[in-house]
Amino acid sequence: MNIGIIGAGTVGGTLGRAWARRGHQILYGARDPSEGRVRELREKLGADAKVGTVAGAAAFGEVILLATPWSGTEQALRSAGNLSGKIVLDATNPLKADLSGLALGHTTSGGEQVAAWAAGAKVVKIFNTTGFGNMENPKYGETAATMFYCGDDEAAKATGARLAADLGFEPVDAGPLAQARTLEPLALLWISLAYFQKQGPNIAFKLLRR
């Protein structure tokens, strides 16, 4: 498959090289496809890497991988030209520069609202990301489903974690309470998969490690 990659950073480069090894044709689109810059990119992407303009990569690809930093995304898409009918695999995230949150659609959470209502309480966001069937039995064969949690009080979080472990979950600390902004959408993902995507409720998230 011909794949045009817009954004030759770590994600674009890693995917490009991995796909190339599997026989796909890759053209990277560079914002500045000058000779010097292309040489520089090839040091990173591999000596055989084909680098052209953003518009060239967009025209080349049956599939366009968009792997730009969020701040460059609008301009990159403008440079790409007409993408009507193209398959665009969007690997971007509208991250704030310090990774503290999303710049779009993501300004608060239920967890934070709960903390405001329950003045002075040590709020832990937990048990919100999976179905009750998993709370009944979090074991998938030998594997314990993960229970993500977050909060601003370490002792309260440890208590939440212990209570999750009591049930057989593997508790995983997701950070401060503002991470409810990620755990609440995770719940929505679970719901979407279980019900709208018809996978049913016998699904659970697991954090793999190696």
Add this chain to the structure above:
Amino acid sequence: MNIGIIGAGTVGGTLGRAWARRGHQILYGARDPSEGRVRELREKLGADAKVGTVAGAAAFGEVILLATPWSGTEQALRSAGNLSGKIVLDATNPLKADLSGLALGHTTSGGEQVAAWAAGAKVVKIFNTTGFGNMENPKYGETAATMFYCGDDEAAKATGARLAADLGFEPVDAGPLAQARTLEPLALLWISLAYFQKQGPNIAFKLLRR
């Protein structure tokens, strides 16, 4: 541990029963603790279930589990009284009534913005929820990490899924493009775990099934 449970629905009931079996003391707080209602709740929660007022459950618990529907959450917390210093395990999600999204902090996504900028393109949100090391090698022992994706065009999604499978991922369809509102926060969760929680980048999400 003494646990007060506010919200005796499926989540509150399941957790309460499971914790009770493991030796914890449970008191459910009911909005209406009349004799008839308590009898009704005990049919669901178990004949031995202790049911009191919301304020009683809040006072009883070293730990309060909040498992109310979002629409009842503010009122439940008002009924609970002073929670200062209490550990509140917040299992709620600010879900819209039809589960189509979150009622708070969640009004759009980068994926949808990309689709607006790339007019006419078939946008698939994919490869945004994990680190590049996992894109290089998505295998954790025998287990393939999951790659969630979403979009509004089925053929484009199938292409994205095939390209993820090419790399060794297990692709999982998360639904329409608006699900980018869940996959983008999932990326933020990954980032938080890998970097802020110091788990490092050799972590990945897996959808378990049974």
